[in-house]
Amino acid sequence: MSDTIPPTRERIIAAAGKLFHSEGIRAVSVDAVAEKAGVTKRTLYYHFRSKDDLIAAYLEARDQPNLALFQRWFAETDGDAAAKVEGIFRNLARSASHPKWKGCGFLRTSVELINLPGHPAILAGRAHKKRIEDWLCSIFEEEGAVKEPRQLARQVILLLDGAFAVVLLHRDPSYMEAAGDAAARLIRTSLPKRDAPDVGRACTALDP
Template sequence: MTKSANQTKDKILEAANALFYRDGVRATGVDAIAARAGITKRSLYYHFRSKDDLIEAYLVSRDEPNLAAFRRWFGSSDRSLEDRLAGLFDGLKRATHHPDWRGCGFLRTAGELANMPGHPAVRAASRHKQAIESWLADEFSAAGVAEADALARRMLLLIDGAFSAMLVHHDTAYIDAAAAAARDLGAMAQAKG
């Protein structure tokens, strides 16, 4: 692909990211994305075969930046596991204070497409959640937690539960409660290890 074609594709993805995240994937039409990107609908379809492909690309483009944020919040291994978990949930809490925060884009998109479990975006959301779980399992294993995989799955449930509760209630007390549960689970897991 030429530099110009890559720039156009990037503009489309940037527009899709803004509109899909803000308004949802079903409510956002390709006309609106093309208009925001400053291109024609025909050009959009040159780069993405379908809206479904664009929705998948939207989530794929969010995967590594979101995982990088989680890694940054969790911090380095020179801190205790309790401090690292506190850092992770503090980061989640700070993210919810951003005026443009609309919840987890992966959960929201999968929810909108729940009646289409084979949709490429649902698979992309699943891969993202699996990547977070796998990363957490690696971190817990490196910290000496004996049942690292089980703890990682529980942490993912706490994270996604906190995101969901925040989306519904707009009350950070739910993230604080998830953080407390995470610290308790981490302490119990380390005591077993």
Template sequence: MARSAEPTRQRILAAAYVLFRQRGYSRVSMDEIAAATRVTKRTLYNHFQSKDQLLAFVLEAQNELALAAFATFGDKLSGSPAAIIDGLFRDLAVWADRPRWAGSGFTRLVIELADLPGHPARAIARRHKALLETHLGDLLKRAGVREAHRCAREIWLLSEGAISLMLVHGDRAYAAAAADAAKRLLRSSSR
């Protein structure tokens, strides 16, 4: 692909991300993505062989942005294990308060593709979630938590559950409940 084609490719990725995020993968057509980007379908297919490939590239780009954001967020998380938990779940509640919040795009996408276990987007989402869990484990380890990575897995489970239930019920109190459960988990693991 020529260097001058890169801005077009980035516009396609940006438009596809917005459409997939707003309406879901299966409800967005390549025609709609081409129209939103103001390119022909031929141009779209010159950049991406299929909608599946486009989705994989969209997720890779979002994965990089999310990991960078989490690393910055992780830099703010320090101090005691309880302070880390409070910061994590407080920020989840703030995130969930944003207008038109729709939960984790990675999780929603995997649910949408549940009947396609070999889909490349599922592998990207799996890697994304595993990296975030590992990063949380590293933060907890630096804070002196024993079995930090085991605890991170359980806390990540609470986080994902809180996100799902906040989306279902529209009730941000699930973040506080998950934080309380995570702190109890950390207290019991320190005995």
């Protein structure tokens, strides 16, 4: 029986994630998280120095699963790189059709902490978005992007995160599909034909 019970830290993060997702990080108290996790407040503070650290841990726990989900959707979609990236948007549109969908947790958190740019949760969100960008950049580099692959990755990220915001505002998943179509068109104009020589540039960061 005990083997099925998650470790205390994981249980606290899971409880916080459910509450933060449904109510927002500012509306949820440490007491509420402790109660939902079935621990005392003292135990919670043993694992997390502050609510700020807990918020950051909640986002960090979503990092690899979110990236893995995008990678799975990409791999499961047939076609070229453009079609595969569009598949990510299409799957997100399906997710957005669920009545309890609330968009991107990383972006929602950044809005709630807009006046705290150095907050550990903001840093965690920034790192996650950068990992998605790096992954896309590596794909475009492998495909031999004619244009700078980093620039192309950032353009797709802008379409992706812009779609998160607009779909959340209108509650209309078709905006996500429209963004996916735009991303696919953009990628196809940037990638060489299959029989063209590889003239892609290294996946290096752009100058600020």
